[in-house]
Amino acid sequence: MGNKRTEYSSGQAAILQVSMGEAKYKNSDGQKSVEIKITDGAGVGSSIVTGIMFTLQSDMEKETETGFEKVTEINGVKMLVKQDTSGETTDSSLKFLYKNRYLIEVDGDYPVDELSRSISEIKLSTLP
DSSP states (O other), rough: OEEEEEEEEEEEEETTTTEEEEEEETTSSSSOEEEEEEEEEEGGHHHHHHHHHHHSSSSEEEEEESSSEEEEEEEEEEEEEEEEEEEEEEEEEEEEETTTTTTEEEEHHHHHHHHGGGGGGGGGGGGG
């Protein structure tokens, strides 16, 4: 997508006992953004992973006047996808598990098909 990173944070959520990382990106004119969150659900924090795992095993689909939410497969990966269009603005989100441990969340001002292409730019193979 060629977006520039504008923010980065990482740390632990003590209550949930999980490690998290987050990065935000904007396109060249600053009109569209993408936010990527990675949550390590290993150990005690596995309840986060369990919740999304149950959702991804469902055959869920919902349509509204302005968008949709469904579990689908994109590039061989099962994801929970949401898209909402209001006027000229489209907001989408993708949630999926990596290595049955990491919850990956990608949110942005792009349609689902465009947002899903940004996943290939995330170097998930560097996660242990």
